[in-house]
Amino acid sequence: MMQKGLKDNMAKEFFTDEQVDAEIERLKKSPHVKLARREEAVRNRRRQYMYQLRFYEKKGKELELAGITMEMLNCISAEEDDYDGE
Numbered sequence: 909m910m911q912k913g914l915k916d917n918m919a920k921e922f923f924t925d926e927q928v929d930a931e932i933e934r935l936k937k938s939p940h941v942k943l944a945r946r947e948e949a950v951r952n953r954r955r956q957y958m959y960q961l962r963f964y965e966k967k968g969k970e971l972e973l974a975g976i977t978m979e980m981l982n983c984i985s986a987e988e989d990d991y992d993g994e
Contacts, residue, residue, distance in 0.1 A: 923931070935941050
């Protein structure tokens with residue numbers, strides 16, 4: 909004997925194209941869907957920022973091993989500023 913919940917779920921497996929389109933439109937307007945999508949976007953943005961910082965840390969370590977310092981980069985930057993001003 910099937911449980912009532914399982915039987916109801918099986919009946920819901922057969923949607924017409926029109927029913928699917930109507931449900932999609934309903935869900936797109938749902939404030940709960942909008943809230944969850946916004947939360948996901950914020951979470952993903954924070955993760956991307958974390959990955960970017962990890963990349964910069966790795967690159968900074970490589971630059972340090974190559975003997976490049978912040979002072980050297982500041983000098984290069986100042987020289988470029990002088991060149992642009994001419």
